Amino acid sequence: MKKADGLYYCPDDKHLRPAIELDRLNAVSMANIRVLPRKDPQESVNVNIYQDVEAELFKAVVQFAPYRYADITGGGNPATVGTRSVLTAAESIRALYNIVTENKRPLTWRTQAKSIMETLADWLLTAQFGSPTATGDYVQASTTMVYGAFFHDGTTAFDVAPITIYSEEVAAGGLAMILAYVTLTTVLSRGKYLTGARNAATCLRRMQCGDKRTARYTTKSDQGTDRYHVGMWTYSMTATFGVA
Amino acid sequence: MADLISTTFDHKFYPGDMVGLTFLTALQAAEGAATYGNTTAVGEFAQATDATNATMRSEATAFWTTGVPDAGSTTAKTGLSSTTPFEFFEAFRSSAAAAGTWRYADGAGQTGTTVTGLNWAKGLRALPTFTGVWDYLVAFTSNSTYETADDTAPQAVAAALTGTYDPTLALATTLIVSGTNASKNGSSRYDWATTGLMAEIQTTRGASGLGNAKAEVARPRRRYVDPTPRASRTDWLGLRGQSGLDFQVSFTDTVEGASRQVIDVLRAAMLMNAYRYTPQTWNLPDLT
Numbered sequence: 001m002k003k004a005d006g007l008y009y010c011p012d013d014k015h016l017r018p019a020i021e022l023d024r025l026n027a028v029s030m031a032n033i034r035v036l037p038r039k040d041p042q043e044s045v046n047v048n049i050y051q052d053v054e055a056e057l058f059k060a061v062v063q064f065a066p067y068r069y070a071d072i073t074g075g076g077n078p079a080t081v082g083t084r085s086v087l088t089a090a091e092s093i094r095a096l097y098n099i100v101t102e103n104k105r106p107l108t109w110r111t112q113a114k115s116i117m118e119t120l121a122d123w124l125l126t127a128q129f130g131s132p133t134a135t136g137d138y139v140q141a142s143t144t145m146v147y148g149a150f151f152h153d154g155t156t157a158f159d160v161a162p163i164t165i166y167s168e169e170v171a172a173g174g175l176a177m178i179l180a181y182v183t184l185t186t187v188l189s190r191g192k193y194l195t196g197a198r199n200a201a202t203c204l205r206r207m208q209c210g211d212k213r214t215a216r217y218t219t220k221s222d223q224g225t226d227r228y229h230v231g232m233w234t235y236s237m238t239a240t241f242g243v244a
Numbered sequence: 245m246a247d248l249i250s251t252t253f254d255h256k257f258y259p260g261d262m263v264g265l266t267f268l269t270a271l272q273a274a275e276g277a278a279t280y281g282n283t284t285a286v287g288e289f290a291q292a293t294d295a296t297n298a299t300m301r302s303e304a305t306a307f308w309t310t311g312v313p314d315a316g317s318t319t320a321k322t323g324l325s326s327t328t329p330f331e332f333f334e335a336f337r338s339s340a341a342a343a344g345t346w347r348y349a350d351g352a353g354q355t356g357t358t359v360t361g362l363n364w365a366k367g368l369r370a371l372p373t374f375t376g377v378w379d380y381l382v383a384f385t386s387n388s389t390y391e392t393a394d395d396t397a398p399q400a401v402a403a404a405l406t407g408t409y410d411p412t413l414a415l416a417t418t419l420i421v422s423g424t425n426a427s428k429n430g431s432s433r434y435d436w437a438t439t440g441l442m443a444e445i446q447t448t449r450g451a452s453g454l455g456n457a458k459a460e461v462a463r464p465r466r467r468y469v470d471p472t473p474r475a476s477r478t479d480w481l482g483l484r485g486q487s488g489l490d491f492q493v494s495f496t497d498t499v500e501g502a503s504r505q506v507i508d509v510l511r512a513a514m515l516m517n518a519y520r521y522t523p524q525t526w527n528l529p530d531l532t
Contacts, residue, residue, distance in 0.1 A: 053482055060507055061512060065513070068508065069499050069500070071506055081504065091514055145287055175263065175266055181274060197271055197274070198271075204264050206289070208300060208303065209293040210253045210337075212285075213253070214285075216253065225338060230307060230335055231307040232257040232304050233261060236256075237251045237253050239250075240248075243246055
């Protein structure tokens with residue numbers, strides 16, 4: 001209650017001052033405190049350490065791979081956008097493998113790295129033509145040109161339009177398979193990763209042999225018939241499917 | 245169920261695809277010498293394709309070390325080179341017209357002037373003995389076209405991508421390798437994935453630059469400098485994957501048909517490789 005002197009008192013105990021009165025008295029007592037301006041004011045910054053950013057990179061890989069992008073446009077929590085990506089999965093496995101084998105990061109990191117490696121490697125197998133765990137249109141005969149190739153987003157409606165297969169994805173996917181095979185030694189079925197790698201090598205060899213094709217082969221002259229073995233694997237191949 | 249009808253090769257050859265060399269090396273280490281391909285003509289092939297792992301690697305490596313000539317020439321070029329730099333080689337094919345030459349990233353035939361920083365960095369990761377190429381790349385100078393004009397307000401700098409190019413931090417997304425502006429950056433963006441991809445070379449040939457790159461990456465950057473609530477947003481360069489030359493992160497890219505600001509997980513994974521090489525490596529203690 002407010003008395004005639006303008007101060008507030010608790011009606012049950014006049015010796016105690018309520019919070020509003022304490023705030024008021026504190027404000028009055030601090031009136032003479034002056035904050036002097038700094039001659040060269042600096043924007044406040046955090047003390048940044050290198051571990052911070054590596055942890056952020058690690059977290060992004062663990063959280064979002066095999067998706068390549070996470071949208072942060074609005075400033076809120078990141079949300080994955082688009083389709084999953086073979087190259088993102090493969091490069092993520094490679095980065096996680098390096099952390100595991102370097103053996104200089106906390107056990108929690110290394111344990112999580114192995115777990116994510118297995119998840120990503122198993123997903124990669126679902127995106128590989130002719131893999132041990134392939135299903136649907138990814139089941140292809142070993143003599144087909146796409147056998148062993150990884151398709152970049154795992155789309156399954158192959159009869160709609162031609163798809164493009166990149167040798168970089170075949171090779172990076174194959175490397176990821178090998179890294180998973182040598183790292184995930186406790187996975188009883190890890191032999192599937194070695195099989196996946198062998199199949200990728202077969203596909204890569206075929207992409208290295210553009211000169212040996214029956215049609216549309218590499219030549220030494222423009223539209224000629226003089227076959228030319230370049231030695232490097234071709235950048236990409238377009239595959240056309242039809243409904244069986 | 246869809247059946248494969250046919251395939252068509254593009255008959256183009258990029259240094260960025262040399263990750264295949266790393267793959268085959270790891271495969272040989274895991275299972276020993278083996279042969280891949282077929283001993284007879286199968287599928288779309290008129291001839292056998294089989295080769296040993298070692299043969300596959302030596303053929304691919306020779307393409308970048310010995311090189312191949314342009315159409316009408318007998319002088320071999322290597323493409324991933326300081327003297328004959330190109331983006332890729334396009335071979336002749338039996339079915340359609342082609343250049344039959346080394347080509348730049350921009351322009352038809354040999355009329356262009358640029359290569360892609362990421363493509364070259366991928367090649368150097370697989371071919372770390374190409375130290376001369378790395379020396380060539382870090383000798384590039386800043387292109388005044390992409391530098392910030394004097395007296396530009398901080399708010400305008402943050403909204404742009406301009407700045408002074410320092411190739412020891414990261415490669416630009418586009419590099420000019422021919423013409424009057426040769427050996428300068430051809431864009432106003434750093435590609436931070438290249439720092440991770442070339443770390444194995446840089447740790448021995450330019451460690452201070454690698455340390456400086458890590459220091460720059462370690463600072464959260466304000467996305468905007470303006471008097472609005474969005475000014476509180478900060479980004480890590482490594483998560484964005486690219487930045488302006490003054491480390492700006494306000495840019496957008498077209499992703500899935502829309503203009504967005506995104507975390508690039510692929511580039512983040514590539515940049516992580518930088519933390520495996522000195523300087524600024526460390527041994528974090530186990531927390532469990």
